[in-house]
Amino acid sequence: MTLLRSVPDGYREAVLFSILALCWGSSFVAIEIGLEYVPPLLFAGARYAIAGAIVFGYAAVASDRLRPVGRAEWAAVAIAGVFVIALYHGLLYLGELYVSGAVAATIVSTAPILTAAFASVLLPEERLAPAGVAGFVLGLVGVIAVVQPTSVGLESNIAVGAVLVFGSAVAFALGGVLVRPLDSALPIETLQAWAMLIGAGVLLGWSILRGESVASVELTREMLLSFGYLTLVSGAFAFFLYFELLERTGATQVVLVSYAEPVVAMGVSWVTLGYLVDSLTLVGLLTILAGFVVIKRTALRSLLRSALEGHSTATS
Template sequence: MRFRNATLFVVLAVAWGSAFTAIKAGLEYFPPVLFAAFRYDLAGVLMLGYAGYATDRWRPRSPNEWLLVGVGGAFMIAAYHAFLFVGEQGTTSAAAAIIVSLSPILTTGFARVFLPDERLTTLGIAGLLVGFVGVGLLSRPDPNNLLNARTVSMFLVFLAAASFALGSVLTRRVDADLPIETMEAWSMLLGAGLMHVASVAITESVSDVQWTGEAILALGYLVVVASAAGFLIYFDLLERLGPIEINLVSYAAPVAAAATGLAFLGETPTAYTAAGFALIVTGFVLLKRNAIRAEITEFRAYGD
């Protein structure tokens, strides 16, 4: 069982990490927000089909369940992916993945504000600060030119991570008993709709899409591998491992993003990329040290 879980964990990390490379490749052919919308048009339909197969609740019913979908669709799908796809135009796959790996740290910070039962210790606050220092080291903004394309792009990716983290906290405030598969499916469809509206608002057009083989391959990879298959593996591991261990995917994915970015796009990670990543991982460990310690204790007991 442990071997099976470890294998699925690696597969998920590769699927989600390589998604950043597929996004970067696809941005050569698609307007960014429209690209993200197309991804979740298709992924949402696939996920809805799976929800109908795997659960007895293929659609929300109560106002609270629709509110849950609304929060997930607006923050965790639409805002997250719109900012990410626009931001990744000006940075590398690995750098984007590393900034997104800040999400679990930001989630803890937002939880402190919106969930009264959550508390941050001194070491927890230190973890937040170390994570932010990691992003600063990775982005290295020029004080004399804070609006250069690279800095703005990384800031947009940071907004993507913050949107996802805020959405994950706000969904915990909604009292709704909706299967996660159903929530994800409807959130994807709603998020895709919102991104289509945003795409039109910023004057993107379907006529700007270049329907090449590479474009279709990038879109198909994001829909089938990163979204449909990735989320199915995620649901399985979430049930088997719990939220703490599954969060570690956020820190394995940048390694896959760096490897696939180097192999397929010629992106070479720098020393600043590695140092920023190390600081963000350190921040996560400081924040989640008690939960990680409990997981290690449980693992050792399982081995005995």
Template sequence: MSRTRDLSAFLVMALLFGGAFPAIEVGLRYLPPLALAAVRYAVSAAILLTYAGATTDYWRPRTRADRTAVLAGGVFFIGGSGLTFVGQQYTTAGVAAVVFSAIPILTVLVAHVLLPGERVSRRGVVGLLLGFVGVAIVVRPESGAVAPGPGLGGGAGPLGELLVFAAALSVTVGTVLVRRSGPSMPTVALTGWAMALGAGMQVGLSAAVGESVESVRLAPAAVLAVGYLAVLASGVGFVVYFDLLSRFGPLEVNLVSYLVPVVSVVVGWGLLDEPVSASTLVGFGVVAAGFLLLKEKELAAELARYRGAAR
């Protein structure tokens, strides 16, 4: 019964996270990108902090490590992820999700630089290079591409994909810095405070680049998109993620990164009529192969442990 519940939780998490990229595409039709990001994270912060306040007494930062982690998470993890919203003006939901699937590979590289004791083997270096080759296949410049405007999933060369990749790198740096800071506060509360800080950053950046309030269009589709992103993808999705993380290792939980693009590609194709190119599928396969090579020993150990538990 517990295995069925855990498998269901993994599938729910993949569906919720995978649907976020198409929801961003829809939201961009009605709100400027940074404003959309700010609204999403502000509402999500309220949900997560309310949840944390109801489930634990330790819901506010108490130590220097807690404050450092909130700062790193807010600036790099949440703040940097705003580039995803900007980038998705020029690319499709499926392509954005495939580029984001490089995060597990980027995590190994960034941890190698920022965390003492984290080293990459020669086989791991090959896996890293293979993963970046996969990203390059997805990001390759398209000749004659013209930017069609916000939320329409077109291209301006590789601009959209490069912005999404920059967001993935920023998210990775934030994750590793949070890990290095060693906070004591519960992860849900930490994420809530980071989202509050990140939302504030998005508001400031939105004003700085001149995003206009007049460009906001209130429509049922806009409300549904923001509601999905804030309540389901971030609120429910993160709670499920943290629940699984408390019972499984990060390696197992982060494998969901390779289900998310599948969901995004299918939803984008089926509901938004987004094209799916062969290079996107090939690039995703190469990224996944790079991760398998990079984490071969860890994956083999996890598989052996699972088989042992099943006997």
């Protein structure tokens, strides 16, 4: 990417990681702000219709194929569109009607743990070891610490929102696992573009079934800024960064962005809305992170070793 040419080689991945975490972490707060003026599913669907068109244009330039071929590739884009885009964002936006963006980001950070759990059930070669089961339990304990069911009550709006957001993390994780066995050579840019457009269609159809109307949209400055930021920055631009980081570092480091996102969301919530999370939410985030570390300890150890070796080579 041309914007990274002025950054020393040894720091480019860190810069990409930081910018991506900022884009995606702040999106939870932008959603929270935008939901004051736009129905949730219409909001999400319109965002991904535009972002998907932009990414499709990028795929036309950056990849050698613009159309899935064969049953496996069409299945891959359909699963990604329905689960990773439509169900994930639909449930997330609905959940953020009741919980803050910072809390939502913390709950969503369970997605990598849930991915490992689903993979252990659906993909025999990825069975969780006893330590992995312990990591999964830690993740669930972290969610409970964030929601604090004894203080909010299981029938409260906060509990409803937390369940919806957790459902979004489940959908994201399940979609990611269901795609893995499919024999697809579709370029990642093309797959993401099709997934966004399919997901946008599902979201807009869901919006109609829910009775949402364009007439209920309030065209305020805050709404336009939120929608523009989510579509262009957290949507299209962030996915370009994602493609670049994925190519440079691989999937493990990209997954770690999930644990930087809640920290960014907490900071942005404080700066823009004056919202401070309580200590139990922080404990919950650290517990979720600990669960991920336990599950992915081998991959993280290899990542740390390669990072240290790369740093020593660059400084020698």
